[in-house]
Amino acid sequence: MEINGVEIEDTFAEAFGIKVSRVLVTAATKKLARIAATEATGYGTSVIGCPAEAGIDSYVPPEETPDGRPGYTIMICNPSKKNLDHELLERVGMGILTAPTTAVFDALEDEDEKLNIGFKLKFFGDGYEKELEIEGRKIHSIPIMSGDFLIESELGIKDGVAGGNFFIMGDSQASALLAAQAAVDAIEVVEGTITPFPGGVVASGSKVGSNKYKFLNASTNEKMCVTLKDEVEGSEIPENVNGVYEIVIDGVNEEAVREAMKEGIKAACTVPGIIKISAGNYGGNLGAYKIKLHELF
Amino acid sequence: MEINGVEIEDTFAEAFGIKVSRVLVTAATKKLARIAATEATGYGTSVIGCPAEAGIDSYVPPEETPDGRPGYTIMICNPSKKNLDHELLERVGMGILTAPTTAVFDALEDEDEKLNIGFKLKFFGDGYEKELEIEGRKIHSIPIMSGDFLIESELGIKDGVAGGNFFIMGDSQASALLAAQAAVDAIEVVEGTITPFPGGVVASGSKVGSNKYKFLNASTNEKMCVTLKDEVEGSEIPENVNGVYEIVIDGVNEEAVREAMKEGIKAACTVPGIIKISAGNYGGNLGAYKIKLHELF
Amino acid sequence: MEINGVEIEDTFAEAFGIKVSRVLVTAATKKLARIAATEATGYGTSVIGCPAEAGIDSYVPPEETPDGRPGYTIMICNPSKKNLDHELLERVGMGILTAPTTAVFDALEDEDEKLNIGFKLKFFGDGYEKELEIEGRKIHSIPIMSGDFLIESELGIKDGVAGGNFFIMGDSQASALLAAQAAVDAIEVVEGTITPFPGGVVASGSKVGSNKYKFLNASTNEKMCVTLKDEVEGSEIPENVNGVYEIVIDGVNEEAVREAMKEGIKAACTVPGIIKISAGNYGGNLGAYKIKLHELF
Amino acid sequence: MEINGVEIEDTFAEAFGIKVSRVLVTAATKKLARIAATEATGYGTSVIGCPAEAGIDSYVPPEETPDGRPGYTIMICNPSKKNLDHELLERVGMGILTAPTTAVFDALEDEDEKLNIGFKLKFFGDGYEKELEIEGRKIHSIPIMSGDFLIESELGIKDGVAGGNFFIMGDSQASALLAAQAAVDAIEVVEGTITPFPGGVVASGSKVGSNKYKFLNASTNEKMCVTLKDEVEGSEIPENVNGVYEIVIDGVNEEAVREAMKEGIKAACTVPGIIKISAGNYGGNLGAYKIKLHELF
The missing domain is CATH 3.30.70.520 (Alpha-Beta Plaits)
Incomplete structure (x- = not known):
């Protein structure tokens, strides 16, 4: 052929089975969303030696995101559910919550189950966190130095x-x-x-x-x-x-x-x-x- | 004031003490060197939740590198020597060895000691690896699918x-x-x-x-x-x-x-x-x- | 409100009337297409002082282009048809034909008329140019140092x-x-x-x-x-x-x-x-x- | 050999003789300086068909620029002094003055003569322009919508x-x-x-x-x-x-x-x-x- x-x-x-998550990272601009998505998915080539396999999936223009801002979908993957839970929490918490102007939404269809990553991260707000709803999604608003960080309460995973x-x-x-x-x-x-x-x-x-x-x-x-x-x-x-x-x-x-x-x-x-x-x-x-x-x- | x-x-x-490494990543072009440096230093904002603190230090133009190719110095840091050894090995092995056209050289001055990261990675060559010298540096040449990956045998760390x-x-x-x-x-x-x-x-x-x-x-x-x-x-x-x-x-x-x-x-x-x-x-x-x-x- | x-x-x-053209620049990679599109649309903010108004419109992924390669649509605009003809010829000839691995296709719908930009550029081939057809489009293939440059014979313009x-x-x-x-x-x-x-x-x-x-x-x-x-x-x-x-x-x-x-x-x-x-x-x-x-x- | x-x-x-200018474009950030420098030097590959030959020379970090902001030196070239004067005026006026947060300084050593580009552009201020001195340079400050645009009064050219x-x-x-x-x-x-x-x-x-x-x-x-x-x-x-x-x-x-x-x-x-x-x-x-x-x- x-x-x-x-x-x-x-x-x-x-190819092999792996557990995957897929989240949407939005920010004030495309460039800022890219910076956060890149940080959160680095050191993620293969679980042979990296703590996860991770990368940027697709660009999502403002008119198609829940908050009307540009974003990127990213995927974070690990064969173990427990490890995926850890990686999602830390990669979102250390790589996206810490990045300027970001917000995080679930972007996985047909999930097998949901992990309460947003719920766990809300405690960073030390009691000042609030709960919102955006397009039917349950969102935690966490005050950070530069403003408020928004994250959906639960993020889906699937095989x-x-x-x-x-x-x-x-x-x-x-x-x-x-x-x-x-x-x-x-x-x-x-x-x-x-x-x-x-x-x-x-x-x-x-x-x-x-x-x-x-x-x-x-x-x-x-x-x-x-x-x-x-x-x-x-x-x-x-x-x-x-x-x-x-x-x-x-x-x-x-x-x-x-x-x-x-x-x-x-x-x-x-x-x-x-x-x-x-x-x-x-x-x-x-x-x-x-x-x-x-x-x- | x-x-x-x-x-x-x-x-x-x-500020706090931490153990730091500093390596030079070169590649065929500036862009390719940047891609590898970015992958190797991702998921590295703070050891509060990341396995290392890591980032790109400076650009080094071709005329100033050991192999005459453009490069970036990167730093990978961790309070624990054992953890730094692990992170250096995996971030270089999974994020740079896997990246197109790269080579790795030590770029730390006044190091306290050296870790044998290149020596450990050479075994990936499964017996086909060779030893070279470039500007007085001991280099391992490891055959990979796309060509040969070069890495200095030892990489310095310091407080x-x-x-x-x-x-x-x-x-x-x-x-x-x-x-x-x-x-x-x-x-x-x-x-x-x-x-x-x-x-x-x-x-x-x-x-x-x-x-x-x-x-x-x-x-x-x-x-x-x-x-x-x-x-x-x-x-x-x-x-x-x-x-x-x-x-x-x-x-x-x-x-x-x-x-x-x-x-x-x-x-x-x-x-x-x-x-x-x-x-x-x-x-x-x-x-x-x-x-x-x-x-x- | x-x-x-x-x-x-x-x-x-x-807003004002202006004559516009819209062409698709493809290349081997997205990055190479972007380089050509940027060069061809520079020095083009306003006809108050620039020879044209020009910019990059949208990215077109490989699966949607005539040659299966990534591309960008660009627009070049001028109130005068004669000036637009000149600008199209020179911006394509000097900024895209000269750029690595590029090809040019008409990307304007509902055009008022067509300008024979590709036909004019083919003479650069000094007799070695050839004619092809791609998806029903009449294409000139012009041998250049690095390979062959392809351009559609006519490019549409409209009000x-x-x-x-x-x-x-x-x-x-x-x-x-x-x-x-x-x-x-x-x-x-x-x-x-x-x-x-x-x-x-x-x-x-x-x-x-x-x-x-x-x-x-x-x-x-x-x-x-x-x-x-x-x-x-x-x-x-x-x-x-x-x-x-x-x-x-x-x-x-x-x-x-x-x-x-x-x-x-x-x-x-x-x-x-x-x-x-x-x-x-x-x-x-x-x-x-x-x-x-x-x-x- | x-x-x-x-x-x-x-x-x-x-190679051939040509008249060259070299100016430093600074902005609030490296990225913003790059945007302006790119616009001003586009459509400038060869005077065979472009109105000038133009490009970005080198990056200049904040500590080395007159206003402590990051910048790029650009060169704009034309065989004719008259054409170079026109191109400098329009490329700076349309491509840099119009760009966010920019300033322009002469960056040519050993010039043959100076062109009063900044002096000409100051009239855009419609009487609200002011004169400053920065590091011994005569600077025009021109109020624009987003703030004030600064440009050195004279820009050097040479063979x-x-x-x-x-x-x-x-x-x-x-x-x-x-x-x-x-x-x-x-x-x-x-x-x-x-x-x-x-x-x-x-x-x-x-x-x-x-x-x-x-x-x-x-x-x-x-x-x-x-x-x-x-x-x-x-x-x-x-x-x-x-x-x-x-x-x-x-x-x-x-x-x-x-x-x-x-x-x-x-x-x-x-x-x-x-x-x-x-x-x-x-x-x-x-x-x-x-x-x-x-x-x-």
């Missing part, structure tokens, strides 16, 4: 999908990188998905465990490393490929992840020098979801 | 200073915010300092403990809340003040923090509508450093 | 509206500025409109002619200057207003301009410290359009 | 250099583009120089005149077009080159342009996939300056 002359390998991405992915293989490192950036731009508008790695792009795909160092949970995927293609037996890097980047996607459900993979792959294939699109899996035995690339189109 | 017509209160900022601060009080919330942004711009070029809160600005200064909720470690500083100025007895908000933002500074030493406070306050006082500059302290009994505002000038 | 406690003055904006406007009056300069930025964020998503001034905001509204210097076509609107409110007889600045910014809007038709004014004003009124919204007119005798603020809501 | 394995061709860049340049040839279009961006990042900190094309990069180098269309002053440089390398006789594109971008530099003097070329080339050579660096000339008969690449190092 080919798209725009680029080979789409007949393989599948193996979502982590680790949707594809590989972009290019004739140069820069071609693959440019295509990865194009893919991230395309996925940005797919609601309910994030690309949690830096700038949305993974430079260092890994395999489970290690061949040489038994104490490691994850190590470099040497068969996909371009600088090892002549050194490693069984390298999966074609002779004319000199750069590989991976896009990893977390989503509110499998459908959203599939849509993001589809739009991302199409966008990557618009960049000159892209040779092949592949995907990462573990033989199909580890993850709950197997997303075949050829079935996306 | 007045600067540009703005009252500088005769008070002091109370630094956390919680340098000042308050900006304005005739409106927006005046105080604009002045806070001006202060952050001025501090950006003071090497060896970060302003770890979102966009460098704190919207929600806190006090230790809580009057009403005994289970809390920190709660809103009600005497500095503008919306409570007519409600709270002993409010410290002047009648004509309607917005307060705080700048918090971590630095490699007291001198750097003082310089940042000085430049930040001067910059804040260039914005129309700023009424008064103050600072936060706990009576002087908690922190090791007392920085008097009047002695800065 | 009040919105969110802000007085909306019972007055009208006086549009210039000078839609409103004034934002705040208790401080910074309040008015923050509200102006919020207004620009809201207008950004109103398709078919631009806010051509720097960052979308006008700091220096003017009146026609000058009282003192007869050789001037335009001079400061002294009755709206905050620093002159106690000096100028007949000042229109309320006592509690210390900052005024204006938003100026050009659009493809009156309806689009009205929608932009409506959304912009609503957004401005979400910012604390905004006292009043007004609008600029010349008594109603100069412009073809009179847009009453109260009729927008 | 090779740098980091990249061939530096034994050729020269041919500078236009068209310093080099070509970056890469194994892919994306490699050449990434290297071009790295070069622009390196040149950004060379004071007294600009890279006036979009994002600093030229996608479409041209030759003087046209072989086929005699009415053209400039047409595509077909021998440097990658997509024509198998079609054009005498193509200068090596077989393994698939992308070429050019960097064009204007500077206050030849020394600054040489420094920018040197730093830019060094930076381009850090990017994987770069094959060769060349430069553009017209045989040496047209321009006053011949800058040999090999003599830069």
Whole structure:
């Protein structure tokens, strides 16, 4: 199968279950909302080593938000409900409540349950907090130095999908990188998905465990490393490929992840020098979801 | 004392000891270096609730870096050496190694000791890692999908200073915010300092403990809340003040923090509508450093 | 009339006819498209002194563009068809054709006529240019150093509206500025409109002619200057207003301009410290359009 | 000659005389200064079709500016003194005076003469303008709606250099583009120089005149077009080159342009996939300056 002359390998991405939250951060301006959303979702590429997987989902213009101000939806994800509760509380409390002019609303549809994050944060008001209603939502208004911080009392969580992915293989490192950036731009508008790695792009795909160092949970995927293609037996890097980047996607459900993979792959294939699109899996035995690339189109 | 017509209160900022690291992140372009630096320093406003205090220190142009590429110095801080070791390893490993085209070098002068972060990360190479020397530095080259990631073997840490601060009080919330942004711009070029809160600005200064909720470690500083100025007895908000933002500074030493406070306050006082500059302290009994505002000038 | 406690003055904006074009600039990534769009629309705030009025209209994600790449619609406007033809040719030729990875498509609906800008630019190919068709559009492919530049043969123009406007009056300069930025964020998503001034905001509204210097076509609107409110007889600045910014809007038709004014004003009124919204007119005798603020809501 | 394995061709860049101005734009914040500087320097890639060549030179932090606020130096250039006078007046008047919170200072050293741009703009004040002195500079303070706009009375101009340049040839279009961006990042900190094309990069180098269309002053440089390398006789594109971008530099003097070329080339050579660096000339008969690449190092 080919798209725009680029080979789409007949393989599948193996994805996993994860618990996801999705909240809307609004602020006086788009820029201020972005600052808060960025702080709250940093240090959140993969739960291999980060306390959560987190990222900015989509921009929401003023006319579509509960308070008429610009905002961004963000997603914070963790396999454990207890850890997700902690991460939501701290990332919102330390990264958004502390940011100029912000407010927080639940933005998850079809939630499995709700966590009382807003309720917990209201105690920061030390008795001066108040309760409001905005568009039918129960809101806590917490006085802070610069004004009042508003947050919805409960934030939804649900079972979502982590680790949707594809590989972009290019004739140069820069071609693959440019295509990865194009893919991230395309996925940005797919609601309910994030690309949690830096700038949305993974430079260092890994395999489970290690061949040489038994104490490691994850190590470099040497068969996909371009600088090892002549050194490693069984390298999966074609002779004319000199750069590989991976896009990893977390989503509110499998459908959203599939849509993001589809739009991302199409966008990557618009960049000159892209040779092949592949995907990462573990033989199909580890993850709950197997997303075949050829079935996306 | 007045600067540009703005009252500088005769008070002091109370700051604390913290262990700091400072590393240089380079990449193919300034933008790519910024992406990695941002990811690695996110979710790092205050150790009250974040696993570290972290931020971008300064931009370093290509001609001044070991590999001739643009870079940013970042600082990652934690009171505990053990926690700092963990945070450095994970923030570099998950936020920079995973980012396109990056390399990492130690950028701390006068370190107390070195942590073998690069040495630990090299095992990700699963035996394919190599050792190089760049400008006398011992470097590990780790093959990753997109190329090779370079990191200096050891990264320095030292006893630094956390919680340098000042308050900006304005005739409106927006005046105080604009002045806070001006202060952050001025501090950006003071090497060896970060302003770890979102966009460098704190919207929600806190006090230790809580009057009403005994289970809390920190709660809103009600005497500095503008919306409570007519409600709270002993409010410290002047009648004509309607917005307060705080700048918090971590630095490699007291001198750097003082310089940042000085430049930040001067910059804040260039914005129309700023009424008064103050600072936060706990009576002087908690922190090791007392920085008097009047002695800065 | 009040919105969110802000007085909306019972007055009208006086707007003028202008010829407008609207083109879509795509590129390999959103960032690259933005760079080209910014260059092509610079030095384009007002035809009082600039060769055109120009700005970025809206972002168009990859899935909605003819070539599947991210893009921005831009508008270039001039009262004279001949001047508009010149400006389109040069701004596209010098600012977009010269920019990395770009392509240009017509994005104007209901055009009055088409200008053969793409046809003229194809000669730059010196005989090596080719003709293509993309989604039914006639496209010239022009070989340039970095690859091929694609441009639609003809670009539409039509009679549009210039000078839609409103004034934002705040208790401080910074309040008015923050509200102006919020207004620009809201207008950004109103398709078919631009806010051509720097960052979308006008700091220096003017009146026609000058009282003192007869050789001037335009001079400061002294009755709206905050620093002159106690000096100028007949000042229109309320006592509690210390900052005024204006938003100026050009659009493809009156309806689009009205929608932009409506959304912009609503957004401005979400910012604390905004006292009043007004609008600029010349008594109603100069412009073809009179847009009453109260009729927008 | 090779740098980091990249061939530096034994050729020269041919550059021309041009009249240059250099002004400092300050504002309340770095971001606001950037907005004004960007507007004033847009539509300014080449005097082949733009009314000026213009760009942002360097960032100047608050502690180094006359008014203690962050700023950017910009350069505006034109071969004709009369045209430069017009462009300075309009770009400052329409792009900076109209922008929030700005001020303008002369930033040219060793000027040949001064133009009374500030003096001319003061009449916009319609009699309410005042005169100040800041650090020995004669300043006009002009009341505008949002406050007062400050501008130095006279702005210097001098004979500078236009068209310093080099070509970056890469194994892919994306490699050449990434290297071009790295070069622009390196040149950004060379004071007294600009890279006036979009994002600093030229996608479409041209030759003087046209072989086929005699009415053209400039047409595509077909021998440097990658997509024509198998079609054009005498193509200068090596077989393994698939992308070429050019960097064009204007500077206050030849020394600054040489420094920018040197730093830019060094930076381009850090990017994987770069094959060769060349430069553009017209045989040496047209321009006053011949800058040999090999003599830069």
